[in-house]
Amino acid sequence: MTILVTGASGNTGRQVVDRLVAAGRPVRAMTRRPSAAPPRTGVETVEGDFTRPETWPAVLAGVERVYLFPFVEVDSEPGAGFVDLAVRAGVRRFVVHSAAAADFDSDDAPDDPDISALRRHLAEERLAHRAVERLVEASGAQWTHVRPGLLAVGALDWAGRIRDERVVRAPYAAAAFPWVHEADIADVAVAALLDDAHVGAAYTLTGPAKVSRAEQVAAIGAAIGTPVGFEELTPEQARTQWLDDGYDRQTAEWLIELLAAAVDGPDLLPPTDTYQRITGRPPRTFAQWALDHATDFRPLARTGEAG
Ligand SMILES: NC(=O)c1ccc[n+]([C@@H]2O[C@H](COP(=O)([O-])OP(=O)(O)OC[C@H]3O[C@@H](n4cnc5c(N)ncnc54)[C@H](OP(=O)(O)O)[C@@H]3O)[C@@H](O)[C@H]2O)c1
Numbered sequence: 001m002t003i004l005v006t007g008a009s010g011n012t013g014r015q016v017v018d019r020l021v022a023a024g025r026p027v028r029a030m031t032r033r034p035s036a037a038p039p040r041t042g043v044e045t046v047e048g049d050f051t052r053p054e055t056w057p058a059v060l061a062g063v064e065r066v067y068l069f070p071f072v073e074v075d076s077e078p079g080a081g082f083v084d085l086a087v088r089a090g091v092r093r094f095v096v097h098s099a100a101a102a103d104f105d106s107d108d109a110p111d112d113p114d115i116s117a118l119r120r121h122l123a124e125e126r127l128a129h130r131a132v133e134r135l136v137e138a139s140g141a142q143w144t145h146v147r148p149g150l151l152a153v154g155a156l157d158w159a160g161r162i163r164d165e166r167v168v169r170a171p172y173a174a175a176a177f178p179w180v181h182e183a184d185i186a187d188v189a190v191a192a193l194l195d196d197a198h199v200g201a202a203y204t205l206t207g208p209a210k211v212s213r214a215e216q217v218a219a220i221g222a223a224i225g226t227p228v229g230f231e232e233l234t235p236e237q238a239r240t241q242w243l244d245d246g247y248d249r250q251t252a253e254w255l256i257e258l259l260a261a262a263v264d265g266p267d268l269l270p271p272t273d274t275y276q277r278i279t280g281r282p283p284r285t286f287a288q289w290a291l292d293h294a295t296d297f298r299p300l301a302r303t304g305e306a307g
Pocket residue numbers: 006007008009010011012013030031032033048049050051069070071098099100147148149150151153154182
């Protein structure tokens with residue numbers, strides 16, 4: 001029974017592959033660039049692209065279960081999409097990499113001109129992820145939706161500045177979220193791929209507790225053994241920096257609104273006990289995530305440096 005992992009080169013997909021190999025399951029890893037994928041014992045790497053249907057037959061041949069990354073296209077011709085072809089090829093179970101936003105209770109429409117940038121963004125996320133979930137629910141196959149909240153791995157955006165200057169310049173140091181470790185997402189995804197108990201379930205995953213951005217930076221400093229500063233920007237300074245960095249105005253606006261809401265707005269995403277219920281273990285902390293990623297934040301060794 002081959003298990004196909006899409007998004008296999010990604011932060012979560014890599015760990016899904018690792019766990020399936022460790023469990024002795026035949027794994028096929030899909031990527032758009034197999035030549036860039038390091039060869040791995042027990043893993044068949046195949047070229048596949050959700051936007052190139054000609055790649056799908058070889059990806060799907062002999063596959064019974066799929067870890068489905070959310071970049072799958074949902075508006076293909078009826079009967080002609082990746083999920084349709086997968087079911088015709090023999091796939092009997094999908095585990096969807098979704099997002100907590102899929103479960104947000106809102107009727108907002110993204111094209112409503114009277115809603116805030118954040119509400120528009122959340123509406124887009126909710127509709128996009130629900131569309132993938134619905135596609136799979138309508139396919140006739142078994143399904144499980146894994147819905148992570150904000151990813152701890154987003155802190156890698158700070159890696160360059162931390163490596164070079166040991167400082168983060170960002171707004172809203174007090175904004176706190178229950179960041180989820182990609183290893184926890186992979187644990188739950190693999191449980192759902194292998195164990196019938198999770199069929200038909202939708203799981204919202206978070207870290208164990210809210211951690212502020214200042215606390216994240218302190219945890220990264222502790223993980224690399226060097227203090228890292230947090231220079232707090234005003235929202236205006238952050239907007240200017242993000243526009244200079246190439247973010248579009250809409251993204252800069254919803255980011256500011258999201259962070260502001262996490263300081264003194266409604267609680268968008270409280271911690272869940274889902275991971276503990278499924279695995280019997282507490283979710284990994286942000287401090288653990290920082291330790292696991294310490295090499296991403298340490299200064300790069302310079303070649304040819306004496307001593
Ligand atoms: N940001 C958040 O806080 C948040 C919260 C909840 C959920 N999410 C969801 O989680 C995702 C990120 O997860 P991650 O960090 O594990 O992934 P990631 O590291 O960003 O990896 C992205 C993967 O997508 C694959 N991919 C890109 N275009 C593709 C295409 N056309 N066809 C097939 N595969 C394609 C890439 O594969 P190749 O390049 O090898 O082809 C890669 O493996 C987000 O995109 C979002 O949907 C995000």
